[in-house]
Amino acid sequence: MTWLTWRQHRALFLATGLVVGGLCLAMLMLGQQVHSVFHTGGLEACLKAGAGCGDLRFAFEDRFRSMQLLMPLVLACPLLIGLFWGAPLVAREVEQGTHRLVWTQSTTRRRWLLAKLAFVGAVALVVAAAFALTSSWFAEPFNTINGSRMSSGLFDLQGIVPIAYTLFAFALGVAAGAVFGRTVPAMGVTLLGFVASRGLVGSLARSRFLPTKVMTFATLGREPRTNFGGWVVDGRILTRTGEVFSSNGNLNFTPTSLHHWCPSITVNSGDLLGKGDLQPCLDGLGLRTIQTFHPASQYWALQGIEAGVFLLAAAGLVVFTVWWVLRRVT
Amino acid sequence: MTAPLEASGLGKRYRRTWALENCSVRLPAGRVAALVGPNGAGKTTLLHLAVGLAQPTTGEIRVLGETNRQSPDLLARVGFVAQDTPLYKSFTTNDLVRMGKALNPTFDVAMAEARWRELGIPPDKKSGELSGGQRAQVALALALAKRPEILLLDEPLASLDPLARRGFLQTLMTAVAETGMTVLLSSHLLADLERVCDYLVVLAAGHVQLAGTADDLVAGHRVVRGSRRTADELPREWSVVDEQTTERESLLLVRTPAPIHDPSFDVSTPSLEELVLAYLAHPGAGALPGPEPMEAVR
Numbered sequence: 001m002t003w004l005t006w007r008q009h010r011a012l013f014l015a016t017g018l019v020v021g022g023l024c025l026a027m028l029m030l031g032q033q034v035h036s037v038f039h040t041g042g043l044e045a046c047l048k049a050g051a052g053c054g055d056l057r058f059a060f061e062d063r064f065r066s067m068q069l070l071m072p073l074v075l076a077c078p079l080l081i082g083l084f085w086g087a088p089l090v091a092r093e094v095e096q097g098t099h100r101l102v103w104t105q106s107t108t109r110r111r112w113l114l115a116k117l118a119f120v121g122a123v124a125l126v127v128a129a130a131f132a133l134t135s136s137w138f139a140e141p142f143n144t145i146n147g148s149r150m151s152s153g154l155f156d157l158q159g160i161v162p163i164a165y166t167l168f169a170f171a172l173g174v175a176a177g178a179v180f181g182r183t184v185p186a187m188g189v190t191l192l193g194f195v196a197s198r199g200l201v202g203s204l205a206r207s208r209f210l211p212t213k214v215m216t217f218a219t220l221g222r223e224p225r226t227n228f229g230g231w232v233v234d235g236r237i238l239t240r241t242g243e244v245f246s247s248n249g250n251l252n253f254t255p256t257s258l259h260h261w262c263p264s265i266t267v268n269s270g271d272l273l274g275k276g277d278l279q280p281c282l283d284g285l286g287l288r289t290i291q292t293f294h295p296a297s298q299y300w301a302l303q304g305i306e307a308g309v310f311l312l313a314a315a316g317l318v319v320f321t322v323w324w325v326l327r328r329v330t
Numbered sequence: 331m332t333a334p335l336e337a338s339g340l341g342k343r344y345r346r347t348w349a350l351e352n353c354s355v356r357l358p359a360g361r362v363a364a365l366v367g368p369n370g371a372g373k374t375t376l377l378h379l380a381v382g383l384a385q386p387t388t389g390e391i392r393v394l395g396e397t398n399r400q401s402p403d404l405l406a407r408v409g410f411v412a413q414d415t416p417l418y419k420s421f422t423t424n425d426l427v428r429m430g431k432a433l434n435p436t437f438d439v440a441m442a443e444a445r446w447r448e449l450g451i452p453p454d455k456k457s458g459e460l461s462g463g464q465r466a467q468v469a470l471a472l473a474l475a476k477r478p479e480i481l482l483l484d485e486p487l488a489s490l491d492p493l494a495r496r497g498f499l500q501t502l503m504t505a506v507a508e509t510g511m512t513v514l515l516s517s518h519l520l521a522d523l524e525r526v527c528d529y530l531v532v533l534a535a536g537h538v539q540l541a542g543t544a545d546d547l548v549a550g551h552r553v554v555r556g557s558r559r560t561a562d563e564l565p566r567e568w569s570v571v572d573e574q575t576t577e578r579e580s581l582l583l584v585r586t587p588a589p590i591h592d593p594s595f596d597v598s599t600p601s602l603e604e605l606v607l608a609y610l611a612h613p614g615a616g617a618l619p620g621p622e623p624m625e626a627v628r
Contacts, residue, residue, distance in 0.1 A: 007421065007425055099383075100416055101417065104381045104412070105405065
């Protein structure tokens with residue numbers, strides 16, 4: 001059975017290996033540059049010292065703008081496994097009628113399906129693990145620049161979650177393929193299902209997995225470092241009297257809001273306001289920031305929970321697929 | 331002795347339509363049986379039920395005495411060639427043999443390989459690149475290499491040219507002569523099967539319309555030509571299966587238990603094909619002359 005599965009998938013493994021391997025190689029080569037510029041170019045030292053590092057940061061980001069193209073590919077990699085390994089696993093057999101050949105040999109359907117799932121799933125696991133290691137290493141400098149490895153986008157491409165995403169995408173593809181019995185619709189459902197569940201968990205569920213901390217500080221003072229490396233999920237600025245000055249944590253004015261908060265300052269168009277001009281008004285407002293965040297110490301717990309959620313879903317899909325194939329496919 | 335294939339009250343419903351309904355049939359051992367019927371009559375459904383690809387909605391079907399047709403032990407004794415002879419397209423003939431060996435404890439590698447040599451099928455050619463006739467032969471050889479006690483074939487001749495049909499049937503009949511296995515093969519064309527089949531099951535609209543040995547069926551029917559008469563004027567023991575009348579003459583196919591001695595009729599024996607066509611043209615025709623009720627058989 002293992003030989004059969006291998007024989008059936010070797011071309012696919014090779015093709016996927018080239019794509020994923022190419023992606024890993026791209027990450028390794030670019031990552032090498034990123035790491036060396038980051039470590040020796042002074043940015044790392046500057047950031048470690050806790051400064052803003054505006055110019056260095058700008059130069060760095062400008063140089064590695066092409067990373068932005070690589071990131072979506074990296075995030076889409078688990079989906080590739082779901083689309084090209086998962087969806088056809090059962091669907092292509094049904095489509096080409098070969099299930100009628102293989103199910104009438106002296107092997108049970110259950111054994112056939114479990115052998116395929118186990119073998120292809122194991123290869124997917126190895127590929128995903130290699131990939132997750134590479135992208136975790138690749139993301140390191142960006143973690144430091146970003147100030148946290150927990151914000152969306154960075155969290156998703158390192159640690160153990162990419163492995164869980166991959167196995168989930170694979171199981172989703174297999175289940176969709178079994179239900180539809182046709183590869184293309186199964187791929188469509190896998191694509192939608194994967195993007196939707198990743199999106200929903202990332203935007204709604206993840207921030208609720210663990211209790212957050214709340215910290216209040218004077219907006220104009222120095223930000224305390226308790227949230228350092230953590231994931232700020234909400235920040236708002238209130239005035240002394242409790243009015244909401246800003247709901248996104250940003251301290252800036254528009255002409256209208258300036259007129260509202262600081263009626264004593266009159267601005268003519270073309271005037272540039274300096275910090276000194278605003279200071280008296282700001283002092284009078286007594287702004288304080290209330291920040292809700294997940295501390296950096298929760299990183300692995302969040303990784304574990306999110307991976308667990310997707311692995312559990314994958315296991316559920318596998319059970320469903322076995323049930324469906326044994327009962328429903330004829 | 332248990333029948334190699336035995337169905338009673340068998341029914342299969344797909345969503346709202348019954349593909350097979352209240353179907354009872356008993357195939358005697360050692361026969362080469364043709365399963366004949368128009369497209370959509372339920373032939374594929376019956377074969378799929380027999381090899382465990384489908385589960386019955388009602389009734390039961392036993393293959394080699396077993397009701398659990400998905401058990402590996404039973405499947406090892408059953409050969410099946412599915413419609414359109416599906417094979418893994420990227421597999422070479424050698425790969426397919428290796429697959430057969432991996433999936434079947436009783437698989438006879440030497441036999442399959444001898445077959446390729448005999449037929450001149452290159453062992454390293456991908457099955458997707460073989461001709462239709464070669465594909466069918468490869469599929470048949472894979473099924474035969476299991477050394478099955480019963481072999482089921484679903485429309486194996488449908489896509490073959492006449493020469494390939496002859497080759498296929500030759501291979502099949504040689505194997506039958508060597509092993510004495512029971513064969514059930516479906517077709518919507520009887521002409522090809524007439525030479526090789528000695529048992530007949532006719533399916534129409536999900537029902538078994540006719541079943542029996544070819545000899546019995548032919549012996550139980552007569553083609554009668556004579557001056558035109560109404561139904562009342564015919565002997566009572568006749569049941570008329572098919573009737574073609576002109577103004578002056580009637581041409582009847584009748585089922586009758588007794589020889590016909592009436593000199594006013596021109597009586598002849600129908601060919602098996604004539605017989606089947608007559609029944610196919612009249613899906614409601616006649617009671618089953620086929621097997622006795624199963625209880626009576628036991």
